[in-house]
């Protein structure tokens with residue numbers, strides 16, 4: 207089992223409900239700037255895990271327009287998951303991030319840790335590609351497992367999937383590996399590489415970016431303490447904070463208070 211040696215005691219859960227998706231995105235982008243600049247002040251380098259999905263990419267586009275005092279040359283960037291398809295496939299999360307943000311800010315290419323594509327250095331060997339990502343995480347950590355990320359962004363599917371961790375799957379139940387290959391994703395494409403829940407949960411801050419009525423049941427399940435096997439989103443928590451950025455539709459099944 208992967209343990210977090212983070213000393214934080216009482217992680218805070220915060221649920222923010224916005225009138226609409228654009229307000230959600232602009233607030234999360236502003237707060238992203240605050241978290242990354244604070245991490246850089248304290249530790250020099252910020253470690254941030256990006257996500258795909260419409261909200262995750264919209265935040266990156268907002269940051270391309272205004273990223274305040276972020277020193278992009280001192281941000282280590284990772285992905286929570288990616289599709290194991292050719293690099294030029296428009297479904298790749300890293301490609302969408304390149305278009306939305308990375309092409310527009312002075313990131314250090316050596317600090318941009320994309321998951322391998324199916325036409326990358328490991329060819330079609332998805333297990334080798336996943337193992338290599340685990341090696342990268344290990345090498346960039348102080349304890350040999352994975353970094354304690356300053357921030358892990360998460361989108362969420364209507365059935366509660368986060369990264370490529372779907373309900374009732376081995377990947378969601380994984381407690382030893384930091385990164386696994388998924389070859390039968392219920393949502394296409396079937397082949398993906400994903401961080402596991404124990405490594406997500408090494409993050410200081412875990413943020414859910416969720417809009418739309420089709421997500422309301424999963425949001426309510428996570429807030430009600432559901433079993434992560436049923437609702438993987440219920441198993442993701444930051445060691446310092448867990449923040450739910452919701453629009454009103456996504457929050458519609460939460461208790462009124």
Ligand SMILES: O=C(O)[C@H](O)[C@@H](O)[C@H](O)[C@H](O)COP(=O)(O)O
Pocket residue numbers: 257258259260261262361362363364367368369370393394415416417
């Ligand atoms: O892996 C995938 O198939 C998607 O990228 C998925 O995980 C996405 O992030 C969520 O469904 C949230 O998407 P939205 O932000 O568009 O709701």
